[in-house]
Amino acid sequence: MSEKLLAETISTIGAVSSEALSEATHRQANLTKPAGSLGLLEKVGIRLAGIAGQCPPPVPEGAVVGVFAGDHGVCAQGVTPWPQEVTVSMLLNMVAGGAAVNVLSRQAGAKVMLTDVGVLGDYPASDGVRDRKVARGTRDLSVEPAMTRDEALRAIAVGIEAADEAVAGGARVLLTGEMGIGNTTASSALISVFTGADVSSVTGRGAGVDSEALARKVAVIERALALHAPDAADPVGVLASVGGLEQGAIAGFILGGAAHKVPVILDGVIACASACVAVALAPEVRGYLIAGHAGTEPGITEALRHLELDALVDLGLRLGEGTGAVLALPMVQASARILGEMATFEDAGIAAG
Numbered sequence: 001m002s003e004k005l006l007a008e009t010i011s012t013i014g015a016v017s018s019e020a021l022s023e024a025t026h027r028q029a030n031l032t033k034p035a036g037s038l039g040l041l042e043k044v045g046i047r048l049a050g051i052a053g054q055c056p057p058p059v060p061e062g063a064v065v066g067v068f069a070g071d072h073g074v075c076a077q078g079v080t081p082w083p084q085e086v087t088v089s090m091l092l093n094m095v096a097g098g099a100a101v102n103v104l105s106r107q108a109g110a111k112v113m114l115t116d117v118g119v120l121g122d123y124p125a126s127d128g129v130r131d132r133k134v135a136r137g138t139r140d141l142s143v144e145p146a147m148t149r150d151e152a153l154r155a156i157a158v159g160i161e162a163a164d165e166a167v168a169g170g171a172r173v174l175l176t177g178e179m180g181i182g183n184t185t186a187s188s189a190l191i192s193v194f195t196g197a198d199v200s201s202v203t204g205r206g207a208g209v210d211s212e213a214l215a216r217k218v219a220v221i222e223r224a225l226a227l228h229a230p231d232a233a234d235p236v237g238v239l240a241s242v243g244g245l246e247q248g249a250i251a252g253f254i255l256g257g258a259a260h261k262v263p264v265i266l267d268g269v270i271a272c273a274s275a276c277v278a279v280a281l282a283p284e285v286r287g288y289l290i291a292g293h294a295g296t297e298p299g300i301t302e303a304l305r306h307l308e309l310d311a312l313v314d315l316g317l318r319l320g321e322g323t324g325a326v327l328a329l330p331m332v333q334a335s336a337r338i339l340g341e342m343a344t345f346e347d348a349g350i351a352a353g
């Protein structure tokens, strides 16, 4: 069933509109400013026009941050200084509105949609969390596949359905978020497979490992890649062997957004890894992506190069949760407003330069 949903979603994803892209490029050049002077906002505005299939594009409203939570068996290898229980504690903190992503979402006018796709620990059922648990965490990817192929497909389906629900509720822009202790290890593994970059060049300190543990983290990922020999041409297989449940759900959320012709703003390294999975499954997805922030994780740089994206914000963030995507939201909205509301040289009676 999940496999069918994935195939249907992929078949719905079409290329962004080349007519709207060229109309927006032309309009951007005729607005009352030196060509290119609004930098990345100009590129994002053009991209939004292509996605919406109209120029100027509508200002993307009704923002929903899809936060997917899951746990990671690879924590057994000492790749993060934090105990796995923090995943569930932070999920509850998010339900209560006390995490960074909640605060920034309130500021930006975005709604946080929390989904448990694979948290290990128990917690009281709550209206604030969508319970879509596929498994109680992944297995240790350094000794066996993190998931079965079926679990990976089910995680992707959870994300597709979340995107469907968000869009049905009025969202015209989706943002990716996550919580999962250990998830930067799985993310670096995915990024290494899809970009071809060395593990050491795409692995960072995550939530704060020291230098000794960072070396161990690199060795653990290298061992996992040697063990599974994941094939980038089989993205679901890669996800199952070295990925995570929340990465699967985020990949699905991205695919779902693209299928609905809604822009998807990526957060940090976990989002970038998931976007690599989504793009490997459906290359047209690339046109629907906007990179929210860069940050300190080296995997982000490599993945954004692979995805051909420039990050809107670089505030040195290293948190995840969706924070970098939410911070970029007002800029994405501003870029649509620029194309829609700025006067052209002709309107203003100014001689074009």
Ligand SMILES: Cc1cc2ncn([C@H]3O[C@H](COP(=O)(O)O)[C@@H](O)[C@H]3O)c2cc1C
Pocket: 079, 080, 081, 082, 086, 090, 178, 179, 180, 181, 182, 183, 184, 185, 205, 206, 207, 208, 209, 319, 320, 321
């Ligand atoms: C209190 C706390 C809040 C967080 N919010 C996001 N993360 C981030 O850190 C985790 C990944 O880092 P690693 O792979 O090193 O464990 C993820 O949960 C990510 O969302 C957090 C981490 C902690 C500890």
Ligand SMILES: O=C(O)c1cccnc1
Pocket: 184, 205, 206, 207, 267, 268, 269, 270, 295, 296, 297, 317, 318, 319, 320, 321
């Ligand atoms: O940049 C990120 O996305 C990040 C960094 C550290 C921990 N979690 C996420």
